[in-house]
Amino acid sequence: MVGPSEVGVGPWEGDWPDDPRLDAELLAGGDRRNVVDKYRYWKLEAIVEDLDRQRNPFHVAIENWQHDLNIGSVVRTANAFLASEVHIVGNRKWNRRGAMVTDRYQHVRHHPQLADLASYAAERSLAVIGIDNLPGSVSLETYDLPRECILLFGQEGPGLTEDAHQICTAVLSIAQFGSTRSINASAAAAIAMHAWIRRHTFAQPPNS
Numbered sequence: 001m002v003g004p005s006e007v008g009v010g011p012w013e014g015d016w017p018d019d020p021r022l023d024a025e026l027l028a029g030g031d032r033r034n035v036v037d038k039y040r041y042w043k044l045e046a047i048v049e050d051l052d053r054q055r056n057p058f059h060v061a062i063e064n065w066q067h068d069l070n071i072g073s074v075v076r077t078a079n080a081f082l083a084s085e086v087h088i089v090g091n092r093k094w095n096r097r098g099a100m101v102t103d104r105y106q107h108v109r110h111h112p113q114l115a116d117l118a119s120y121a122a123e124r125s126l127a128v129i130g131i132d133n134l135p136g137s138v139s140l141e142t143y144d145l146p147r148e149c150i151l152l153f154g155q156e157g158p159g160l161t162e163d164a165h166q167i168c169t170a171v172l173s174i175a176q177f178g179s180t181r182s183i184n185a186s187a188a189a190a191i192a193m194h195a196w197i198r199r200h201t202f203a204q205p206p207n208s
């Protein structure tokens with residue numbers, strides 16, 4: 001039986017390149033990392049530097065009072081959509097498995113309390129936008145998401161805490177139509193991040 005072919009590229013073939021961004025070990029042994037083709041053979045620091053030049057001005061934050069297993073997946077999606085930073089509020093430790101090593105390329109900052117996240121946001125004029133289907137929330141589908149913002153998510157079970165709610169400019173809910181009360185927090189994070197992408201990277205310029 002033939003299994004799936006290996007991901008990535010094998011050892012470099014042809015003349016040895018002298019690009020300082022490239023990693024000699026990867027060139028010699030091949031690059032099997034889960035990175036887009038542009039970054040094949042690049043050093044980790046060179047990739048992060050390149051990403052830093054292009055990051056989108058939205059941030060993502062998630063409450064972590066009970067070691068939520070969704071955080072890894074949120075970090076991976078934040079990397080895919082090139083968020084400025086991911087903020088973990090509460091416990092410092094989080095389960096990295098779901099991140100699939102994307103946390104190496106994504107800035108992740110810890111805040112012990114929501115007040116610390118609120119100060120960070122205020123210092124940078126970032127609107128904190130809660131994402132939850134709490135009473136009083138408004139529709140994500142029609143809300144005009146600000147460009148510079150922090151999308152703040154709650155955790156499985158309790159959802160956004162009252163303290164989190166207090167620091168939000170608005171709380172947005174994702175429309176649901178079935179019987180479940182909510183969707184998985186990392187699925188909600190992916191939807192909200194993509195809503196930001198649709199609004200701010202694909203928006204038509206006025207009068208076009």
Ligand SMILES: C[S@@+](CC[C@H](N)C(=O)[O-])C[C@H]1O[C@@H](n2cnc3c(N)ncnc32)[C@H](O)[C@@H]1O
Pocket residue numbers: 131132133134152153154155156157158159160172173174175176181182183184185186188189
């Ligand atoms: C599993 S939900 C739990 C809380 C939810 N308020 C409830 O009543 O069951 C965990 C997190 O996922 C996100 N989430 C899940 N479903 C959502 C929805 N329909 N709209 C917005 N956020 C949602 C929110 O960030 C929420 O804090």
